[in-house]
Amino acid sequence: MIDFHLTGEQRQLQQNARAFAQGPLASARETYSHLPDQRSRFRSTRSTYRQAVEAGLIKGQIPTELGGTRSSFVDAAILLEEFYAVETSVALTIAGTGLGLTPLILAGSAQQHERFLKPFLSGEGEPLASLVHSEPGGTANWLEKGGKGLQTTARKEGRYWVINGEKLWTTNSGGWDGKGADLQCVVCRYSQDNSPQDPSADPSAAILILIVTPKVIAQNEPGAYTVLHDSELTGLTATSGPHSRFMNLRVPEANLLASPGTGASVVEQAFGTSAALVGALSVGIMRAAFESALQFAKTDSRRGAVPLLQRQSVADLLIDIKMRADTSRLLTWKALHGLQHGPGDFRARLELCLQAKIFSADNAVRCVEDAMKAVGITSYTKDQPFPRLLNDAMCLPLFDGGNIGIRRRQLEKIFQDDGYEPWAAFYGDQQVNN
Known part of the structure; x- marks a missing residue:
């Protein structure tokens, strides 16, 4: 049975994440934007991060069996999409802590879990x-x-x-x-x-x-x-x-x-998970670009007789952005669900995570560019969100394993395996014949 519906718990998680994003996260940029260097801007977000800890957003990246509240990898994607659509820097700090905990979650002994996870389960302070x-x-x-x-x-x-x-x-x-x-x-x-x-x-x-x-x-x-x-x-x-x-x-x-x-395998698994989560970050960027461009196209005519949205060229750009965002979200959720539940072995599950990262990150850049084309030269001014979105989107294909130097090469290696089955991540290990 195929079911794309969020559970009641996931709906509540999404609503809570959206409320946090539109509250403390939305005001974070005012705190740091005037500061002169990277380090001081980062440190100024400490109070916002503390609020994230108090809201359970760090504990929410630790699985329930270890004392956290994360029941699935899809939960993390839901959180990060909401955050990244509003404020990328603090969202990445939160996601970075989740990635930093992943090797401990994967490879730690019971004693190490007890000892080192404690600060991240307490709901207090600002543990990174x-x-x-x-x-x-x-x-x-x-x-x-x-x-x-x-x-x-x-x-x-x-x-x-x-x-x-x-x-x-x-x-x-x-x-x-x-x-x-x-x-x-x-x-x-x-x-x-x-x-x-x-x-x-x-x-x-x-x-x-x-x-x-x-x-x-x-x-x-x-x-x-x-x-x-x-x-x-x-x-x-x-x-x-x-x-x-x-x-x-x-x-x-x-x-x-x-x-x-044993360390290389742990790193590969950690970065496999994070690859798919970059898909969620990318969807957040696409979503923000689409919503801003859609609002502009609905309310501005550029001195014409009808709003821009009634111009076919503008509508086509927005249609493409929306389709890329929705497709990226579905691929990301499928990859994360498959990583946890299968089918297929780890290499098959990793393949979908890599696809989610590459496809979504590349399309995030393209979507911001298309949104700017739809809006025109006004999109290039600093009082619009698009320059910031473009600068943030440009990093997505480059970090967490560059799409060219690392992620596509990982896919290439998977394809080269003698026993590679192209559709195992969807149908299991049974070869599908045309």
Whole structure:
């Protein structure tokens, strides 16, 4: 049976998310827009983030079996679409914490869940989490045999792991004060002597994940963890994905989340989920662009005899935007439902998540452009939402695994598998013949 209806609980979730988006989120931009740099703008959103915590929006990204309130991945998509249609920067900070918690949710022991999830379940404060993976110089080909691989390494010294290296574009990782997020899941390459990656070895065999907290950082020498700078961004101007450095940072062995050889799979699963959730972010952008352009087209004639919406060229642009938004939403929900419930194996489920990310992100940019075409030169002024939407949309095909360098290459690899079944994500593992 196929059912596209939201449950009563999901309807209530949507209404609550919309109320928060149109309340605290909607006013956040007034708080940060006049500030001079990325770091100060990010820090100014702390009170809004606190309200999100108090409203249960962080707890809502943790599954019910671990004490949270998330019953499905589709729930997260419903939340993020509502948020991203109104305010992208704070929404991304919230989503970044969800991504940062994902490796812990996937790979943590019962003891680690009890210990490290507690701040995010309390409904108090402003706890941030981060998946710390990307590095200066890029990580698109980090698992390619013969390549340089990850430059952030970890070695074992007695009852500690020691991290060295630099990270970049890792949302929330610096925390509010630049001293580290409440939870950093740091992806490292095992190297006992900090040597370059062996070109003949399988890179995935050396990948591990360590949990770093402010307590761990405080127990180290000054300078063991440093936020070097926050990049100034054209869009998403109140987020933080800093350039950070680890210098002989000692991490207790109890904080090993994924041992060497198991970390790469955890990262792939985490970024599989986030790929589909970028689809929800993209729908939020498309929705905002459509609603603004539709309102303009209904009320402005550009000195003509009829509103712009009665001009076929304008109507066709809006029709295309609406169809892309609805299609992207359906693909995103299908991918997230399939990720949790099937059918198909993990590779089949990942395929739909990748499609949702690529299709939706690329179309978000196109939809904002078409909305601006429908409105005309007025759309280019700063008192209109379109310049901001375009700047924010441009990041969607680039981050969380670029659509060209990473996400399409993942699809390409899936297609190349000898046992690849093109329709397994929809029909299961039975080959469908024409």
